[in-house]
Amino acid sequence: MLTTSFDCVVLDGIVVTAADVGRYDIGIKDGKIAILAPARSLAIARSSRVIDAEGAYVMPGGIDAHVHLAEPRGQGQTSDTFTTGSRSAIAGGTTSIIAFAPQDKSDPSLVKALETAQKKAENAAYCDYALHLMISNPNREVLDEFSILRERGVSSAKIFMTYESMQLRDGQVMDVLMQGRKDGVTVLIHAENGDMLTWMTEQLENRQLLEPKYHATSRPQILESEATSRAISLSQFIHTPILIVHVSSPLAANTIRGAQTNGWPIFAETCPQYLFLTRKDLDKLGFEGAKCICSPPPREGENDLESIWTGLQNGTFTILSSDHSPYFFDDDVSGKKIAMKDDVPLGRFRNVPNGCPGVETRLPLVWNSDRLTPQKFVEVASTNPAKMYGLYPQKGSIIPGISDADLTIWYPSALEPFPITNSALHHNVDYTPYEGHMVTQWPRYTLLRGEVIWDRDNGGIVGQKGYGKFLKRGRSAFCREQSELDFTKF
Secondary structure (H helix, E strand, O other), X not given: OOOOEEOEEEEEEEEEOOOOEEEEEEEEEOOEEEEEEEOOOOOOOEEOOEEEOOOOEEEEOEEEOOEOOOOEEOOEEOOOOHHHHHHHHHHOOEEEEEEEEEOOOOOOOHHHHHHHHHHHHOOOOOOEEEEEEEOOOOOHHHHHOHHXXXXXXOOEEEEEOOOOOOEOOHHHHHHHHHHHXXXXXXXXXXXXXXXXXXXXXXXHHHOOOXXXXXXXXXXXXXXXXXXXXXXHHHHHHHOOOEEEOOOOOHHHHHHHHHHHHOOOOEEEEEOOHHHHOOHHHHOOOOOHHHHHOOOOOOOOOHHHHHHXXXXXXXXXXXXXXXXXXXXOOOOOOOOHHHHOEOOEOXXXXXXXXXXXXXXXXXXXXXXXXXXXXXXXHHHHHHHHHHHHOOOOOOOOOOOOOOOEOOEEEOOOOOOOOEEOOHHHOOOOOOOOOOOOOEEOOOOOEEEEOOEEEEEOOOOEEOOOOOOOOEOOOOOOOOOXXXXXXXXXXX
């Protein structure tokens, strides 16, 4: 006879992890997974709350490892704060996010950037959160701070091969990679050739080809694949892993797959915009195409989308993130329409803030597609992000006594088809690029550390602002500890 009492019991769920599927009850105690038991066996257990999953899929809470919140970007400003962005996340089944602490190029310290971002997030989040550093000036002082970042629970940093204000030269990239190797910091790379982009943009502007659709023209696939190939070469030279973020190009994906096949620790991320949007979405009436301007851009057509789906299915892409980067569309001060002037009524594509919202729609879009097995879905949307960024097995799994009780519970059967509409979402932005996309499933419940924070049928957002905690992270499970480089062996 079971004598243990629980804080919450989830009955009769099809419990999915990255490795297995089975029908179980879940007992939750003190914010942790306490027990997995045969379905309906905990029906008589003492519990403060009981959720009947009714045979629905129950998964580890989603982890979105690429979210931009409260970030200044040139003249633009991302419209979601840690409060509104995390609120949107939990409504879409995500229980942990990793946002960014951006370093200004004039700032000689990463610690200051980290503290600024932490202050913005403190007591503001609905879900748990961590931070990547975003590096634009990797001087010696900055690199020496990597060990301090590790002490403060930050084990990843993003660098750029494009954007004039952020672009690093190859030598600087190697400096960051070598320091990351030494201190156990995973390096994320935005791989587009910045010099090719500048040249292409100038060519288009000289010909007065300025509308939103030319954003995609300025960034052809070879621009992404060249930078990806170069990033891989630099990684191989330093003998340290990297993760290529937001891959859109089948050419780049093939390059990554080739390196992985040869045994190199090259990891990659893709996003829903590269599974559901195409270049045609930038070629809409008037300025409407600016809603889908992101970098890299959506590619040419269905064949490109299929290639990215294949990469998710076969393991080329380690993780699925949203790259949530929200800007108000109807805003000419800090949103998309700052690119519209009297002399360019359809806007100048180079001045449109880059990014699309997607933290709430990431899981529903991909789950409704029925393109991934349940295990693969959990792997790329939760377990691998946890492993990649030093959160596993606290996050991304359902291991009794170890894992936080972060759960996403779907409906037991398909709902009547309904469209995604911006009015139903919880972010702070005036559009979604997926407006009208039909779905038949949505997270019914989201639990964070055993507390129900999203109950779609009974109030929606029921969690509390400030319940989300800062997550101190360890070394990536995919990146082993390495010795100092021996330059005599090059």
